[in-house]
Each structure stands twice: as C-alpha cells, then as structure tokens.
Amino acid sequence: xxxxxxxxxxxxxxxxxxxxxxxxxxxxxxxxxxxxxxxxxxxxxxxxxxxxxxxxxxxxxxxxxxxxxxxxxxxxxxxxxxxxxxxxxxxxxxxxxxxxxxxxxxxxxxxxxxxxxxxxxxxxxxxxxxxxxxxxxxxxxxxxxxxxxxx
Amino acid sequence: xxxxxxxxxxxxxxxxxxxxxxxxxxxxxxxxxxxxxxxxxxxxxxxxxxxxxxxxxxxxxxxxxxxxxxxxxxxxxxxxxxxxxxxxxxxxxxxxxxxxxxxxxxxxxxxxxxxxxxxxxxxxxxxxxxxxxxxxxxxxxxxxxxxxxxxxxxxxxxxxxxxxxxxxxxxxxxxxxxxxxxxxxxxxxxxxxxxxxxxxxxxxxxxxxxxxxxxxxxxxxxxxxxxxxxx
Numbered sequence: 001x002x003x004x005x006x007x008x009x010x011x012x013x014x015x016x017x018x019x020x021x022x023x024x025x026x027x028x029x030x031x032x033x034x035x036x037x038x039x040x041x042x043x044x045x046x047x048x049x050x051x052x053x054x055x056x057x058x059x060x061x062x063x064x065x066x067x068x069x070x071x072x073x074x075x076x077x078x079x080x081x082x083x084x085x086x087x088x089x090x091x092x093x094x095x096x097x098x099x100x101x102x103x104x105x106x107x108x109x110x111x112x113x114x115x116x117x118x119x120x121x122x123x124x125x126x127x128x129x130x131x132x133x134x135x136x137x138x139x140x141x142x143x144x145x146x147x148x149x150x151x
Numbered sequence: 152x153x154x155x156x157x158x159x160x161x162x163x164x165x166x167x168x169x170x171x172x173x174x175x176x177x178x179x180x181x182x183x184x185x186x187x188x189x190x191x192x193x194x195x196x197x198x199x200x201x202x203x204x205x206x207x208x209x210x211x212x213x214x215x216x217x218x219x220x221x222x223x224x225x226x227x228x229x230x231x232x233x234x235x236x237x238x239x240x241x242x243x244x245x246x247x248x249x250x251x252x253x254x255x256x257x258x259x260x261x262x263x264x265x266x267x268x269x270x271x272x273x274x275x276x277x278x279x280x281x282x283x284x285x286x287x288x289x290x291x292x293x294x295x296x297x298x299x300x301x302x303x304x305x306x307x308x309x310x311x312x313x314x315x316x317x318x319x320x321x322x323x324x325x326x327x328x329x330x331x332x333x334x335x336x337x338x339x340x341x342x343x344x345x346x347x348x349x350x351x352x353x354x355x356x357x358x359x360x361x362x363x364x365x366x367x368x369x370x371x372x373x374x375x376x377x378x379x380x381x382x
Binding site for chain 2: 032035036037038039042043045046047048053054055056057058059060061062064065066092094095098099102106114115116119120122123126131132136137140141143144145148149
C-alpha cells in the first residue's frame with residue numbers, strides 16, 4: 001500500500017485546527033436542494049444533450065476568482081509557508097474551498113449531482129465565512145429570478 | 152424542397168441553480184471579492200480550453216520521435232507546438248510569478264503505466280486538457296488511487312497484467328501531468344488527426360488506453376467514499 005502524501009497530512013492537520021467541520025444546514029440552500037431542478041432532469045425533459053449546464057464554467061471562474069486571481073488558480077496546492085496572510089483576507093484559498101466542498105457535500109449535498117453540489121457547497125462556504133449572509137443571498141436570488149423570468 | 156431548419160432543443164426554463172449561480176457571483180462582485188471584468192475575461196479564457204491540444208500533442212509524439220523526445224523532456228515547450236503557451240497564455244499575458252507551468256508528459260511503455268491524480272484537491276492541467284471530470288474531483292478517486300492503483304484502474308475497465316508497473320503521479324503546486332500512452336496496434340499509417348481522435352481525456356489522465364474506433368470517454372460511476380477520511 002502506498003504511503004499517504006505528507007503534504008496531505010500537513011494540510012489535514014491545519015484544516016482540523018481551523019474547525020472546518022463546524023457547519024449547520026443553510027435553510028435557503030436546503031430549499032434550493034429540495035425544489036431546484038438539476039441539469040440532468042432538465043436535459044431529459046427538453047431533449048438537450050449538453051452534459052454540463054451553461055453556468056458550469058462561470059461557476060468554475062467564480063471559484064478561481066475567489067482564490068485570488070489568474071495566476072493563483074494554478075497554485076492551489078501552495079504550502080502554508082508560501083502563503084501571505086495579509087493578502088489572503090479576501091481570498092478563499094482553493095484547497096480550503098475544495099476540502100470544505102468535500103465535507104459539505106458528504107454532509108448535506110451527497111444526493112445532488114455535480115456541478116449543482118459544487119454550487120451549493122460554494123454558497124454554503126461563503127455564507128459560513130460571512131462573505132455574505134443568507135438573507136442577502138435570498139434577496140438577490142429573488143431579484144435575479146424576476147429578471148430572468150421577465151421576458 | 153429543402154427540409155425546414157429545425158432549431159436545436161434548448162432548456163426553456165430557469166432553474167433555481169442557475170439563479171443561485173448568478174446571485175452568488177453578483178454578490179461576490181458587489182462585495183469586492185473580484186471584479187466583473189476579471190471574471191468575464193477568465194470565463195472567456197476557460198471557454199477556450201479543452202482536451203484537444205493534449206490529444207494532438209500525443210498524436211504528434213507518436214508520429215515524430217524527435218517531438219516525443221521534446222515532449223518528455225520539456226512539456227511546456229512541446230505544448231507550444233499544439234498552440235498552448237503555459238507561460239504567456241491568456242489572460243495573464245505576462246507569465247506567472249510561480250512555476251506552476253511545469254507540465255510533465257509521462258511516457259507509458261508496454262511495461263509501465265502512468266496515471267494522474269491530485270490527492271489534495273483537484274489540480275488538473277486545464278490549459279491543455281480543459282475542465283476535470285467529476286470523478287477526478289471525488290475523494291473516492293483521490294484517496295483510493297494512491298493506495299490501490301491497480302484495483303482502481305481495473306474498476307475503470309483497465310485490467311493491467313501483473314508485470315506492468317503502475318506509477319501514480321500526484322499533481323501539486325509545482326507540476327501538472329498528462330500521460331503519453333503507448334500507440335495502439337492497428338493505427339499504422341494513420342494521420343495526426345486520426346490518431347488525435349482516439350486520445351481521449353481519460354487516456355490523457357491515464358485511466359484508459361487508446362483503442363482504434365474508441366473516440367469518447369466511458370461514463371464513469373461516481374461513488375461516495377465508503378470510509379471517509381476524518382479531518
């Protein structure tokens with residue numbers, strides 16, 4: 001059996017110290033989870049064969065942007081000693097986000113397919129970290145919904 | 152009379168998930184986490200990415216021993232030949248402050264099979280291979296491949312004889328990897344285009360091998376990790 005990558009163990013320890021396990025369900029996202037129609041179902045109903053929803057790339061781009069910009073996206077496995085805490089204030093480290101995504105999916109969104117689960121986990125992470133709150137997101141979703149359905 | 156043009160079917164409703172994606176992005180922009188312009192530029196760049204350049208790189212290497220040597224020795228330089236500039240590509244234009252652009256091309260032989268993973272998250276050679284598949288991102292694949300590579304490859308339908316060594320490469324901050332598989336029998340006299348068609352994404356990750364007539368990836372089941380790794 002191969003040995004576990006030492007980087008993995010080091011980051012695992014760091015993640016545990018940050019209590020990334022502490023999370024509670026977000027009722028807004030639970031609603032989306034229950035009522036939202038996933039891409040696979042929509043494709044079946046409308047006879048569309050594109051494997052990914054049109055928003056998959058924009059979601060990926062959002063994740064990359066949150067990690068801190070163009071070049072940072074290629075450095076997602078940056079070791080701790082090479083990170084600059086002062087520059088990290090408004091960043092959502094890509095490794096942290098991915099680990100939190102794994103945890104949140106396992107806990108809340110396992111039955112939802114990809115990339116819908118990635119989106120739910122990202123929204124959950126942003127709310128949990130206080131980058132915006134649930135009410136703000138609910139309001140914005142209402143506005144977006146009205147806008148998209150106004151044609 | 153010519154048959155009336157029939158538009159391609161499209162999804163004619165807005166899902167909650169679509170609304171959520173836009174709302175999250177707009178709020179992040181409003182909070183100053185990134186700008187709309189940067190997001191737009193990055194999205195446009197990402198839309199240009201896909202597995203074709205990597206497939207072409209392999210096809211060229213199969214046809215040209217000198218190019219194969221270059222690919223194995225200097226993946227970044229070889230990528231230029233298939234239109235991928237790791238250092239100066241859009242949208243950075245000015246290179247990168249780090250050495251992420253160390254693309255390594257892993258050459259398989261009849262007795263050596265490479266396969267790529269990112270045990271930490273889901274690092275992937277996106278500039279040359281596009282977006283990673285869902286299964287590549289899962290803890291199930293990431294945790295188990297390094298422990299039981301031969302068995303996991305068998306689950307993908309790739310049964311390797313015992314005398315074939317399996318080597319797992321773990322992507323990281325420093326390096327990205329693609330696999331240069333062995334050229335299959337039955338492709339003698341094929342053109343670069345023909346060869347590139349059978350080099351699928353899964354062949355480039357290393358969980359499949361190229362075969363004449365096989366030009367698409369198999370659907371892969373995505374399973375939860377049975378024994379989650381408790382953080």
